[in-house]
Amino acid sequence: MSSSCIEEVNLAENHWFQIVQEMLRKADITVGGSRPWDIQVANPDFFKRVLQEGSLGLGESYMDGWWECERLDIFFHRVLAARLDHELPHHFKDTLRVVAARLTNLQSRKRAWIVGREHYDLGNxxxxxxxxxxxxxxCGYWKEAKTLEQAQDAKLKLICEKLQLAPGMTLLDIGCGWGGLAEYAARHYGAKVSGVTISAEQQKMAQQRCEGLDVTILLQDYRDLDRQFDRIVSVGMFEHVGPKNYATYFEVVNRNLKPDGLFLLHTIGANKTDESVDAWINRYIFPNGCLPxxxxxxxxxxxxxxMEDWHNFGQDYDLTLMAWYQRFLAAWPGLAEAYGERFKRMFTYYLNACAGAFRARDIQLWQVLFSHGVEGGLRVPR
Known part of the structure; x- marks a missing residue:
């Protein structure tokens, strides 16, 4: 390559670098800096990739080892608090995905099973x-908790108390996961629980966990439910329902809830009403998801x-995610051979980016309690 061509390449690289550096300066982040939230760039193509591909380019370049950051959680807190995500371009494929979400049902009966296979079936x-x-x-409930175990126990108790569960009541758990809430409600409150999941791995573990209890775990779509219950709960599942199915979802809950019943919805929430979702999260973590x-x-x-009660404790998700990350790191030596280094970088990025987003109040965590209208109202515990 001639000296003039080399100079043109260096100038181009410098141009991309200057733009990114100026953006990061607004969040007090330095390229090559010494603070934990500063970034170290190993591949000079990083700057162009991020500016051309936005969130997807930022995440994939981290997975590829193009850049490092000692404290990704602080990095993302600063980026999102400074609203730098609004300055990044939207990749053409992201635009097409948003258009597709408006025109088609990305969470149809057939497509709803994708997230089960690609994320929840990663491995027990x-x-x-x-x-x-x-x-x-x-999300755990950290009001008085000091450990992850205490926070999750407190969350389960909070849910059962809000639902006013009593022995012999029937409880439907829509999106029951690995059966932890079903076990807790049956063991500590004497409830008769039916749980539904779209993950075969979750169903298998939930059935083992709840063996000997009055619990049934079904592998099915929530839209097929048609039996009335005293109480209904849904934790961390509504994020996978999608705007085109919200009306159907609440119709299904209404159909399955007794006239004097209570329904608790536990979900991550978005500050704005739209159908966009982070492109990297959509591709690598939760396909076809959408925050309500x-x-x-x-x-x-x-x-x-x-609507009887609306409780926001999104700040507790920051603590939950960081606790998961520490446990993930501690467990990694026993997982490395099965999952590989690229997966480690992917999951590290995911947990820390989400922690930073909750810390910046970019996303929320809501528990919403519904009834058909309780005479005299409800005193809802905190």
Whole structure:
């Protein structure tokens, strides 16, 4: 290559570098800096890739080892608090995906099973080491907790108390995961629980966990449910329902809830009403997911329910994710051979990016309690 061509390449690389450096300066992040949230770039093509591909380029380049950061959680907290994500371009494929979400049902009966196969079926060996003994893959409640185990136990108790569970009551758990809530409600409150999941690996472990208890775990789509229950709960599942199915979801809950019943919805929530989702998360972690907004939930529940209580403790998800990350790192030597280094970087990026997002209040965690209208109202525990 001639000296003039080399100079043109260096100038181009410098141009991309200057743009990214100026953006990061708004979040007090330095390229090549010495603080834990500063980034170290190993491949100069990183700058161009991020500017051209946005979130997807940032995440994939980390998976490829193009850049490092000692504290990714702080990095993402700073990036999102400074709203730098709004300055990154939207890749053309991301635009097409949003258009497709508006025109088609990405969470149809057929497509709803994809996230089960691609994420929740990754392996019980991974999740059993990363999560607490109840295998709660959702936000813990850290009001008085000091450990992950205490936070998840407190979350399960909070749910059961909000539902006013009593012995002999029937409870439907939509998206029951590995059966931790089903076991807890049956063992500590004497409930008769039916759980549904779209993950074969989750069903298998949930059945083993709940053996000997009055618990049934079904592998089926929530839309096929048609039996009335005293109480209904759904934890960390509504994020996979999708805007085109919100009305159907609440119709299904209404159909399956007794007139004097209570329904608790536990979900991550978005600050704005749209159908966009982070491109990297969509590709590598939760395909076809979409975070609901307050308006989404308000519009969908309105024909059927009274909203009795809305509880936001999204700050606790930051603590939960960081606890999962520490357990993931501690367990990695026993997982490395089965999953590989690229998977480790992917999961590291996922857990820390999400922790930073909750810390920046970019996303929320809601527990919403519904009824058909309880006479005299409810005193809802905290």
């Amino acid at each position: 060996d991974l999740f059993s080491r990363m999560l607490d003994p109840y295998m709660q893959y959702s 907004s307050v308006r989404h939930i308000a519009d969908a529940h309105e024909p059927y329910f009274v």
